[in-house]
Amino acid sequence: MQPASPDTRKFFYEHLGLNEQLLEQCLAAALSAGGDYADLYFEYVTASSLTVDESLVKSASQGISAGCGLRVVSGERTGYAYTDDLSPERLLRAAHTAALIASGPSKQPVQGFRESASAGLYTVASPGSDSETPAKLALIQRADRAARAYDARIVQVQASFADELRRILVAGSDGSFATDTQPLARLNVSVIAKEGENIARGSSGGGGRVLLDFFLTDKTPEYFATEAARQAVLQLGAVPAPAGEMPVVLGPGWPGVLLHEAVGHGLEADFNRKKTSAFAGLIGQMVASPKVTVVDNGTMPNRRGSLNVDDEGSPTQETVLIENGVLKGYMSDKLSARLMGIADTGNGRRESYQHIPMPRMTNTYMLAGEDDPGDIIRSVQRGLYAVNFGGGQVDITNGKFVFSASEAYLIEDGKITAPVKNATLIGNGPESLKYVSMVGNDLKLDEGVGTCGKAGQSVPVGVGMPTIKLDKMTVGGTGN
Amino acid sequence: MKNATVTVSENKISTEFVTDIVTKALQAGASDAEAVFSEGDEFETLVRLGQVEQLKEAGARAAGLRVFQGNRTASTTTSDLTAEGIERLICGAMALVQVTSEDPFAGLPEPGEFGKLAGDLDLYYDDVYSLPAAERIEYARRTEAAAMAADARIQNSGGGSFDAATGRKILANSRGFVGEVRRSSCSISAQPIAMSPDGGMQRDYWYSSQRSLGLLDSPESVGLEAARRTVRKLGARKVPTQRVPLVFAPEVASSILGAIIGAINGNAVYRSSSFLAGKLGEAVAGSNLTIVDDGTMVGGFGSLYFDGEGLPTRRKTVLDRGVLTSYLLNTYTARKLGLKSTGNALRGLAGSPGISCGNFYLEPGEKTQEEILAEISNGLYVTDLIGHGVNIVTGDYSHGASGLWIENGELAYPVEEITVAGNLKEMLHNISSIGNDLIFRSSVACPTIVIEGMTIAGE
Numbered sequence: 003m004q005p006a007s008p009d010t011r012k013f014f015y016e017h018l019g020l021n022e023q024l025l026e027q028c029l030a031a032a033l034s035a036g037g038d039y040a041d042l043y044f045e046y047v048t049a050s051s052l053t054v055d056e057s058l059v060k061s062a063s064q065g066i067s068a069g070c071g072l073r074v075v076s077g078e079r080t081g082y083a084y085t086d087d088l089s090p091e092r093l094l095r096a097a098h099t100a101a102l103i104a105s106g107p108s109k110q111p112v113q114g115f116r117e118s119a120s121a122g123l124y125t126v127a128s129p130g131s132d133s134e135t136p137a138k139l140a141l142i143q144r145a146d147r148a149a150r151a152y153d154a155r156i157v158q159v160q161a162s163f164a165d166e167l168r169r170i171l172v173a174g175s176d177g178s179f180a181t182d183t184q185p186l187a188r189l190n191v192s193v194i195a196k197e198g199e200n201i202a203r204g205s206s207g208g209g210g211r212v213l214l215d216f217f218l219t220d221k222t223p224e225y226f227a228t229e230a231a232r233q234a235v236l237q238l239g240a241v242p243a244p245a246g247e248m249p250v251v252l253g254p255g256w257p258g259v260l261l262h263e264a265v266g267h268g269l270e271a272d273f274n275r276k277k278t279s280a281f282a283g284l285i286g287q288m289v290a291s292p293k294v295t296v297v298d299n300g301t302m303p304n305r306r307g308s309l310n311v312d313d314e315g316s317p318t319q320e321t322v323l324i325e326n327g328v329l330k331g332y333m334s335d336k337l338s339a340r341l342m343g344i345a346d347t348g349n350g351r352r353e354s355y356q357h358i359p360m361p362r363m364t365n366t367y368m369l370a371g372e373d374d375p376g377d378i379i380r381s382v383q384r385g386l387y388a389v390n391f392g393g394g395q396v397d398i399t400n401g402k403f404v405f406s407a408s409e410a411y412l413i414e415d416g417k418i419t420a421p422v423k424n425a426t427l428i429g430n431g432p433e434s435l436k437y438v439s440m441v442g443n444d445l446k447l448d449e450g451v452g453t454c455g456k457a458g459q460s461v462p463v464g465v466g467m468p469t470i471k472l473d474k475m476t477v478g479g480t481g482n
Numbered sequence: 483m484k485n486a487t488v489t490v491s492e493n494k495i496s497t498e499f500v501t502d503i504v505t506k507a508l509q510a511g512a513s514d515a516e517a518v519f520s521e522g523d524e525f526e527t528l529v530r531l532g533q534v535e536q537l538k539e540a541g542a543r544a545a546g547l548r549v550f551q552g553n554r555t556a557s558t559t560t561s562d563l564t565a566e567g568i569e570r571l572i573c574g575a576m577a578l579v580q581v582t583s584e585d586p587f588a589g590l591p592e593p594g595e596f597g598k599l600a601g602d603l604d605l606y607y608d609d610v611y612s613l614p615a616a617e618r619i620e621y622a623r624r625t626e627a628a629a630m631a632a633d634a635r636i637q638n639s640g641g642g643s644f645d646a647a648t649g650r651k652i653l654a655n656s657r658g659f660v661g662e663v664r665r666s667s668c669s670i671s672a673q674p675i676a677m678s679p680d681g682g683m684q685r686d687y688w689y690s691s692q693r694s695l696g697l698l699d700s701p702e703s704v705g706l707e708a709a710r711r712t713v714r715k716l717g718a719r720k721v722p723t724q725r726v727p728l729v730f731a732p733e734v735a736s737s738i739l740g741a742i743i744g745a746i747n748g749n750a751v752y753r754s755s756s757f758l759a760g761k762l763g764e765a766v767a768g769s770n771l772t773i774v775d776d777g778t779m780v781g782g783f784g785s786l787y788f789d790g791e792g793l794p795t796r797r798k799t800v801l802d803r804g805v806l807t808s809y810l811l812n813t814y815t816a817r818k819l820g821l822k823s824t825g826n827a828l829r830g831l832a833g834s835p836g837i838s839c840g841n842f843y844l845e846p847g848e849k850t851q852e853e854i855l856a857e858i859s860n861g862l863y864v865t866d867l868i869g870h871g872v873n874i875v876t877g878d879y880s881h882g883a884s885g886l887w888i889e890n891g892e893l894a895y896p897v898e899e900i901t902v903a904g905n906l907k908e909m910l911h912n913i914s915s916i917g918n919d920l921i922f923r924s925s926v927a928c929p930t931i932v933i934e935g936m937t938i939a940g941e
Binding site for chain 2: 077392
């Protein structure tokens with residue numbers, strides 16, 4: 003078997019002074035008061051960001067953050083300690099702190115580690131990426147020029163490039179061992195358009211687990227800049243959004259945030275194990291129209307939500323959540339998998355070494371249907387067509403979720419007409435997808451901008467969807 | 483590297499460690515430099531259904547550096563505090579500063595501006611760590627247990643918690659400022675889940691958060707309040723689309739102040755990306771509204787001796803009987819606008835200083851919440867908002883909401899799955915009533931308010 007990434011292991015062993023014996027000692031210390039399982043999560047992150055603002059390179063920053071999180075699991079209990087000091091003394095002290103969760107005779111971790119293979123979902127740039135700074139700068143300067151050139155009404159442009167390289171090493175008391183080096187890059191453009199007293203904003207961005215080349219060939223700065231400028235200029239002429247229940251057509255791609263909020267969070271295993279989710283106990287039942295199939299897939303190459311292994315060292319996978327409207331399964335981490343007797347789907351994620359892992363989404367999307375997107379629009383007498391969104395939020399217990407449209411239009415007599423102002427859409431998770439009556443053949447994933455928050459932890463995610471029609475949903479505007 | 487790390491970790495980081503980074507940065511060619519060090523310890527205790535679910539205990543520290551070469555600036559951060567790590571912090575910043583642009587507005591504050599508040603703001607109490615592990619668990623357990631015992635319809639729970647944290651921060655710059663601040667906090671909370679006979683579930687949450695253990699509300703009172711808030715949501719329904727007066731409870735009213743904080747943030751103002759940009763001296767709200775930002779309140783969650791650039795914090799009226807009298811500015815945004823910093827710089831570890839409020843509040847009115855509700859014949863008492871539906875550029879406001887319907891001055895039944903929408907420009911002129919119930923539960927506080935003319939979207 004090929005080791006996951008020998009270079010990553012070498013980095014931790016040589017640069018940070020780790021070795022197999024130390025890892026085993028820490029795991030033994032972690033299980034010194036008993037417990038079912040213990041693991042160590044080492045993380046070393048380098049990050050950089052550059053911003054062009056008012057056509058000046060106003061800020062440039064770089065950072066390094068390293069540390070280790072040590073976890074002991076005993077039944078439903080988790081003990082956790084972390085340290086940014088990776089000396090053997092501090093690691094062992096943290097292991098003993100985490101061990102306080104258990105109270106029993108000590109256990110011995112499995113001897114010898116089995117390293118899991120890597121799926122190779124992303125390429126890693128050679129170290130010493132400082133040499134790329136001029137090229138990154140050139141990208142955002144191009145974005146600044148392109149946004150200003152789009153329309154004379156564009157009066158402010160901010161373009162930023164942020165990237166990080168996260169190296170992780172996870173070692174478990176069950177002998178599991180994984181390393182990974184995870185790149186993440188994002189180019190972002192936000193603009194202000196002004197016409198008389200009328201002011202509007204627009205923003206666009208994207209990226210993923212990609213190298214700089216991606217922004218030279220696949221998605222150029224001009225692509226994102228033009229998109230941000232287009233949205234802002236469009237919003238200058240927006241009319242008040244309508245208020246009340248109506249048919250809603252969602253465009254392809256980023257509107258998939260609907261799935262993330264409406265069903266995604268509610269299908270994370272921890273909420274269902276604790277029966278605090280509106281979806282608890284609904285496996286095998288219809289929770290959506292038969293046209294709806296939703297998956298979470300951490301194995302898509304170069305996607306923002308993808309991972310070779312999750313933050314517990316488990317390989318990621320494609321997990322069917324809803325198939326033809328029927329609830330099929332949950333997204334799980336190691337703890338919920340063991341307690342619920344279900345498979346670990348490789349969804350155990352954490353923001354950093356300072357955080358306890360929990361079930362999180364990766365890339366969540368609806369599979370394509372057969373409808374022509376044009377037919378979907380033509381089928382609506384009066385309704386809303388929403389193509390871009392800001393954030394969303396869900397109360398997983400009562401199932402109510404919202405997401406905020408940043409670009410939307412009225413549909414009148416089967417035609418897209420006036421752009422409308424920002425409006426929040428609200429629905430009920432286990433009910434809303436039952437109103438999906440048409441599903442387009444145009445599945446698209448988002449550009450790579452999603453960040454999901456849960457219990458104070460943020461992780462990068464992806465969403466996607468074809469064009470769909472919901473026969474009714476509540477639109478939170480102020481108009482008639 | 484390992485050995486050096488051990489040496490550092492056993493020593494408390496001194497102000498000299500931070501001023502030394504500044505000195506070295508100047509030696510490396512910076513014309514000005516500012517270094518920051520922060521360390522924090524935390525522990526979290528989560529009990530669910532009476533059993534310990536999570537215990538977390540840890541600490542971390544890191545340093546950040548901002549360098550200037552003339553009017554160019556760059557910044558770096560690191561968690562590696564060894565001599566080697568600090569050298570890399572400085573070299574990295576000096577390399578980066580070569581790529582940034584000349585910006586005539588960039589730079590540290592002028593020497594005469596620095597300063598710290600005298601006296602003790604009561605921001606640090608070591609009693610937050612005084613409880614042994616077993617008693618921390620007991621605090622969390624009691625809070626959850628009080629919620630669970632309050633009503634038979636509560637049979638599940640997201641848990642009860644007891645958390646505490648302390649932090650220490652040192653700021654030093656090449657213009658002679660050195661400051662250190664320590665802060666502590668602790669909190670208890672409960673998140674009960676109630677079920678109605680038809681199987682519908684609702685959750686809510688209540689907490690007490692303070693700088694000292696001795697100031698916390700009792701676990702029992704927090705648990706009871708969490709239960710009261712949860713069971714009153716059972717059986718919630720949708721209501722038709724309509725316009726009625728909305729009564730915002732203090733917890734959600736403070737989010738409207740949050741939107742104002744965003745709109746008077748100097749960064750949004752100098753870019754004209756705010757509906758309040760350029761409105762200084764104008765009546766942007768009803769004459770019944772006076773809003774204060776005060777970074778100097780003893781014990782306040784938003785209080786500090788000095789801001790993120792080393793300027794003393796201060797008290798200022800932001801909105802004086804409806805007239806906009808101050809933005810929230812740091813040095814950079816003040817220079818952009820031809821104004822003076824208001825002492826609202828926020829310094830994280832990374833990047834240029836941002837802007838944050840001190841203790842930011844709407845001055846209370848005369849009426850009790852009961853008196854306010856009694857005046858509403860038909861309206862909505864909003865208790866929860868969800869989503870991110872504020873556009874501070876245009877003032878457009880649209881949020882998911884739930885609450886209780888008001889009929890003839892009485893709370894009648896719970897409401898959910900609706901939105902409330904309007905535009906902040908109009909909403910600030912349409913606040914018809916302000917309660918006397920101003921309580922600081924965080925750095926932003928607002929009494930109960932009534933807003934007329936907003937739209938509810940429902941069925």
